[in-house]
Amino acid sequence: MTEHDPPNTPTPVTTPHKMPALGLACPACGGGRLPVLYTRQKARCILRVRECQDCGRRVITRERM
Numbered sequence: 001m002t003e004h005d006p007p008n009t010p011t012p013v014t015t016p017h018k019m020p021a022l023g024l025a026c027p028a029c030g031g032g033r034l035p036v037l038y039t040r041q042k043a044r045c046i047l048r049v050r051e052c053q054d055c056g057r058r059v060i061t062r063e064r065m
């Protein structure tokens with residue numbers, strides 16, 4: 001009653017490998033890790049200020065409502 005157990009089993013990943021934020025990429029380094037620092041609600045759009053985790057550049061995106 002031995003269960004076959006591979007020696008190097010990585011922990012199952014349930015979350016996606018990386019979360020592309022609207023297909024956004026840092027204009028400076030091309031990195032895709034741009035978490036939102038803060039969000040500002042405008043009259044007709046939403047401004048999101050993100051900061052690249054790779055080079056630290058701040059990227060502002062606008063989302064139309």
Ligand SMILES: [Zn+2]
Pocket residue numbers: 026027028029030031052053054055056057
């Ligand atoms: Zn960057």
